[in-house]
Amino acid sequence: MIPRKTILLSATIIPGFYLVLASLFIFSSVLPESLLRIVGEENRNLAILVTRERGVLFLVGAILLRSIYWTSFITYVKLLNIFTLIVLLTTIIEPFYYYYTKQWQIWVFFSLNIIFIGILQYERYKLNYDESTDTLHR
Amino acid sequence: MFAIVKFKIMTRPFYISAIIIPLFYFLIGLIFLFAPEIPSSDISPAEKMPQIPLLFTQEIGVLFVVIAIFFRQIFSISRETYLLMNNTFKLTLFLLALVAPYLYYYTKTPQLLVIFGINVFFICLLQYEKNQSKK
Numbered sequence: 275m276i277p278r279k280t281i282l283l284s285a286t287i288i289p290g291f292y293l294v295l296a297s298l299f300i301f302s303s304v305l306p307e308s309l310l311r312i313v314g315e316e317n318r319n320l321a322i323l324v325t326r327e328r329g330v331l332f333l334v335g336a337i338l339l340r341s342i343y344w345t346s347f348i349t350y351v352k353l354l355n356i357f358t359l360i361v362l363l364t365t366i367i368e369p370f371y372y373y374y375t376k377q378w379q380i381w382v383f384f385s386l387n388i389i390f391i392g393i394l395q396y397e398r399y400k401l402n403y404d405e406s407t408d409t410l411h412r
Numbered sequence: 413m414f415a416i417v418k419f420k421i422m423t424r425p426f427y428i429s430a431i432i433i434p435l436f437y438f439l440i441g442l443i444f445l446f447a448p449e450i451p452s453s454d455i456s457p458a459e460k461m462p463q464i465p466l467l468f469t470q471e472i473g474v475l476f477v478v479i480a481i482f483f484r485q486i487f488s489i490s491r492e493t494y495l496l497m498n499n500t501f502k503l504t505l506f507l508l509a510l511v512a513p514y515l516y517y518y519t520k521t522p523q524l525l526v527i528f529g530i531n532v533f534f535i536c537l538l539q540y541e542k543n544q545s546k547k
Contacts (some may be wrong), residue, residue, distance in 0.1 A: 319502050323518055331475035331510050334504045338482045341500040346493040349486065356485045360478050367471050374467055 282391045283355070285343035285350060291386065292336035299329025335360075354398040360388050424492045425545065429537045430487035430494060433505075434529065438480035448517025479504070519530050 338356065343350045365387035372380045444451055448469035483501070487494045509531035516524040 291445060319518060324472075327472060327511050327515065328468070328475070330507055331472065331479070334507055335475065335478060335482075337500060337504055337507075338479070341497055342486065342493070345500075346490060347498045349490045349493040352489045353485055356481060360481060363474050363478060367467075367474060370467055371471075 280347075282343065282350070282397055284354075284390065284397055285340065287393070288357070288390050289336040289340040291390075292332045292339075296329045296333035296336060299325050299332060350400070351401050354394050354401075357400075358391050358394045361387050361394065365391070405412070425491055425495070427487065427491070427494065427541050429501075429534065429541055430483065432537075433501075433534050434480040434484040434487075436480075436534075437476045437483070441473045441476035441478075441480060444476060445470050446473075448473065452529070479508075495542070495545055497536055502535050502538050505531050509535070 342353060365384060368380050368384040368387070371377075372384075448466040450468060451472075452469050465483035486497060508521050512524040512531070515521070516528075
């Protein structure tokens with residue numbers, strides 16, 4: 275049973291958030307400050323370089339997530355648990371970052387990722403996808 | 413019986429890119445995650461720069477693993493969606509490929525050009541598979 279396409283909050287705010295984050299990482303030269311604390315001011319170029327690479331990777335993640343939703347709604351729904359795992363993986367890094375950089379902003383990202391996990395799981399629960407019969411009960 | 417098997421094979425096309433692209437990024441991700449000293453020492457020349465903090469290298473490793481999971485899971489769940497997303501995959505690989513010459517400009521590490529070449533090969537492979545599926 276292929277459902278009528280509905281708007282999922284996660285398919286908008288998660289790629290949106292990571293797109294904004296990626297834009298900041300790629301185009302801002304202010305953000306590598308946390309990295310500069312560790313590598314030192316003399317390595318500013320290196321810090322910007324690594325930050326931009328991270329930005330590109332966030333951008334790739336955002337594009338992939340949004341494209342799946344655009345291409346196939348049912349595949350997106352089937353992948354909700356995988357998205358949860360992926361967001362969880364990126365969340366786990368944040369406390370490690372805090373340990374080294376002691377920046378409070380990291381906890382904001384951590385909290386946002388937890389909210390994203392909540393939204394993804396709520397949508398999965400709401401759509402009630404049955405794996406055994408490959409059906410969405412709505 | 414043979415006809416049914418053949419029909420099933422025909423309806424479930426096999427794409428080599430769905431194996432080698434996730435495998436490549438998964439292996440790179442594992443190296444970045446569990447042996448971050450290797451890529452860090454490649455990127456930062458010893459006489460000019462200190463080692464990039466290993467944490468940042470490990471985060472890049474996590475993001476590579478995430479990309480591998482994306483590729484593989486889309487293929488596992490729906491091969492039709494995998495084929496429909498062919499252009500998106502090419503765009504993402506193009507973006508990943510662009511990072512390598514940018515890093516090379518600053519670090520002059522030859523391994524980055526190898527990675528660039530591999531990404532270009534992946535883009536060609538995806539284009540080839542798209543052309544094959546049209547036939």
